[in-house]
Amino acid sequence: MQPSPACLDVLRGSEKYRARPGRSLQCLVKISYLMGALYWFMTAAQNKKLFRVLCTEGRPDKTGVLLAKELAKLDVPVKLLIDSAVAYSMDEVDVVFVGADGVVESDGVINMMGTYQIALLANSMNKPPVYVAAESYKFARLYPLDQKDLQQALPPIDLIGVHVPPKVEVERSARDYTPP
Template identity: 50%
Template sequence: MFSIYDAFKRKIADEEISTPLAAILALTELIENSDAGTMFELVKALNDGAEALKKQASNTISVNAGCELFIAFVTLFPHDSDNFTDLKKELIRQGQNYAAEALTYRKKIAELAFGFIKDGSVILTHSYSRVVMQTLLLAHKRKRFSVFVTEARPRGLGIKTAEALTAAGVPSTVILDSAVAYVMDKVDFVLVGSEAVVESGGLVNAVGSNQIAIIARAANKPFYALAESYKFHRLFPLSQYDLPSHNSKILSFPSILHANSSSMNTSSPSSPSQNESNYPTGGQPERVPLRITQEQISKNNPDVDYTRSLLLASTAPEMTVLILRRRPDLISLVFSDVGSLTPEGVSQYLVGMFAG
């Protein structure tokens, strides 16, 4: 029996295949294994498969970006096939061809961003990004520069970036996430990858990207994002808590009752401190060990955050419309395979992309 998640895992095992592309290829396999006899049935099967994939995959935002793009393509695909079987074959061929072509997008982006890297540049990058790595390695062939890399907790992927750059001969050093403001005066510009670029022109990327963008703007340093066009996503978050990846466990406060506190005095069950409604579980308070581990910290923190394209000036909770005073963009440019775009340009491109 076909499992879309198993198909997704096979594709994502390839280091060159990003999450949205793996989702597109998994949906392509779903068409191949589907017994749908009409377009309505096929689109329903694709939507059901996308929902199943989002429930099982850890990176829901990137998965959703790929699924949304492919389903929109299938829905809008112009065809003159004689029968539905031929149409399915054509959709499968188009999906596979798109994925193959999409693997060239990083090279296009690297060549586009190449001109912004000057001899002697000092660059700050965050976490690990394949398109950022390709850009830096291409520039290293003809230019001299050095790179500060954030440690990028909780996953610590900045170390992977620094090791790869050092092995290639690029001077690089790992800095603490908390040292970004300290090092910013030494930096010429910031260069980051992305999990998704959303409808507002904002960026979803490894947690810490937002604070780096804010510090870069305060220091008047450009903040550049690199993103393949298949990561453009029809999502319009207004805050961190609007991201699909956010849940109640992130940054939660467990009830404080230490494991060794059985000998401590406790109030009667009817007292407010012991009332079941005071505890998130609705039962007994959670026993929190005295020793806090890195694993516990990671589980209680987000993997990604949202960087607004504009600084938010003021909001009025009683109003239905957010009041935005025009302020400088946090994101200077988004380099993509479709060109170098301002945040406003991303919005315009997304409208055209999903309008057929």
């Protein structure tokens, strides 16, 4: 899998996405364990690009932890964030990469829960565009109108090890929809 030209510009350190003087490019990543993303960062590291990855943990399956572990093996500087710490850390971020379980006909993205929040936050803080890493086979003939359209299509998550008091409803959606 090859990175898109826009993502290559980011990883090459083009003028548009150059890190602030005296520090490396800070990349926030909300991606499932994705070989394509790992390849991008591996390529940038081999080309001696200065960058650091802020990687969300990726609950409930901890795919972000797996990605952080692989990046560390490549000697890529990585900081693992709990999923709820994205807003807290956004000031450190120069560019945002997210994965996709699916890219739908409206050009929206279906991905791990929290992707939509990250996109909204990045936009509100005037960050560069959010880049989506998705293989071509993930393009889907779906047209969700809102978040609730996804609930029948995707399996719910389980809150393993969490005691839920009686009469408390639990939101168990594993994925969200990020409009274009």
